[in-house]
Amino acid sequence: MKAFKTTTHSSTRASIGTPVGSAVMEDLIDQPGPVEIRTVAADWEVPLSGVLNLKHPKAVQAGLKDRKEAIKIYAHVVRHPTHGFFLVDTGVSRQFVEDPAGEGVGWVMRKFQAIDKMKAQESTSEIIEAEGVPLNGVFMTHLHLDHVSGLPDIPKDVPIYTGADEPEATLFLNLIAQGTNNNLLDGRPPLQELQFAKDPDGRFEGVNDVFGDGSFFAILTPGHTTGHLSFVARTPAGPELLTGDVCHTRWGWENDVEPGTFLAERQPSIDSLLKLKALSKRHPNMTVKLGHQP
Template identity: 35%
Template sequence: MSRPIMSLLVGLGFAIAVSACATPTTRHPVIAADLGAPAASSDMATSLARPGVVTFQRVAFAHWTGGRGTFIDRDDPRTAEVPQGSEEATIYAYVIDHPRFGRVLIDAGVSAELDDRLNWIMRRSVRDLNVRIERTTAQWLAGQTAPGAVFLTHLHFDHVGGLIDLPLATAVYLGPGEAQEGSRINLLLGSPADAILEGHGPLREWAFQPDPEGDFDGVLDVFGDGSVWALSVPGHSAGSTAYMVNAIDGPKLIVGDAVSTRLGWEDGMPQPVPAAARAAADRSAERLRRFATAHPSVEVFLGHQSRTGQPGTQPD
């Protein structure tokens, strides 16, 4: 959602120089994760041949509409042939039930209270995107078992907003450097992650080590049994994390906004990121596509759209 926000700031005449130094995404405390054993990508690939032990469900929480420049970099010549237009996007979260470790969410859905916590610049941007809530995290949670943990793909507000509706004791995990990633824009946006995380305990940062085979920046066996894997895929943000879930009904790859739409996945269109993050974003997207191609049994879940021609891509 960075492009609409940037357009709004420019239109209002704000100068990035308002802040003399970069402001972190959040000043919320961060500690080392208490889960996750470093592994190689081949370990993960081998685990996919074993029967899954966790159940998996995708839940749609909200929908929004953005111009294609929200999702692809219109300044990159590779996007020149993509016609102007808009894309429909969905805010998803994913429910994992593990026989030993209980319920976990990947990303957090949305909250009806989010709007009140955002500053007026963020509220204006969200309204410009015509966000339509299908269900809030609080509504989904009614009558359900609350998750003990949330594994974040990244800290952008459309992936973490539902934390407002979850118990404050819920453990929250994220990729390295995600909380500390600095930008002068964060000051103007009012640090939405800080507003969302208010009252929650420290964020737990995945302790990735380099993948010995170089297929990803890092691979973690989250529970130590091959059921859930965290993959370091920086670029969209410093700590962007994908998750491989070896579910009972087959393996699922949740890529987050490392690739958010079909334009990025099927057509290889680059997403809008700062120049310093371009190489990492392109590399992470290509690594995810390469892994999925090499393992055709894996069902891929993009950040905000379904893949065409894949199982389970009917509207939620």
């Protein structure tokens, strides 16, 4: 069975970021830092079986059944005192919801992804406008529809950063998603792939010091997608962890249960979840922001 890339849009090595060991990150992150984060949520709903493995023994024991689950779609505003304003993921563009076909969303995605159920409290364009300064880049946890749904509001010249190999990762389901991703990325510069080296401390697949000053780290957390990224920021109030879709739900996080059908590879997804849980336990002052629930 033929597999398809996430997107055929061009990509290149990112010009920012330095691979480091996880010990370098963990030696720093409990120190208050200069990064400020504001998280903006939109509303959506999906099958619980997608965001939580209902076959996991803990889910079975709890009697969890498939149902429509209320979730959030997040955009995280990242402010750095010298590097400026960035986003982690893109939020929701109202234009995307009101006219998905006009924004390049394929008919299969329109039919089955319940885009009409997306409710933006603050659209991506409003998020950018509220900052009052140029958007310097977008860090993508991954390239799924609900994470690129704000792209129509992102200026075309703004760099988009992904995990290494995220654009090139192959999966049969990309047969449906590839065209939409290509359309949303059309006219933009090549995707910027953050680079990773094998973690010498063995705690993660890789860690990248994004700004080179120990204030904001990308962690390679594969499973949901091949190049999935999570992020840790040093803020004045302590470290903040943005898990992305390593964990969608609060119940999943509290019970160490990975997502359900919404993932590429199960065992790497489980491993990434347990590694992030261990990180949060080693740093009990850490604020954890999950992929799709508070």
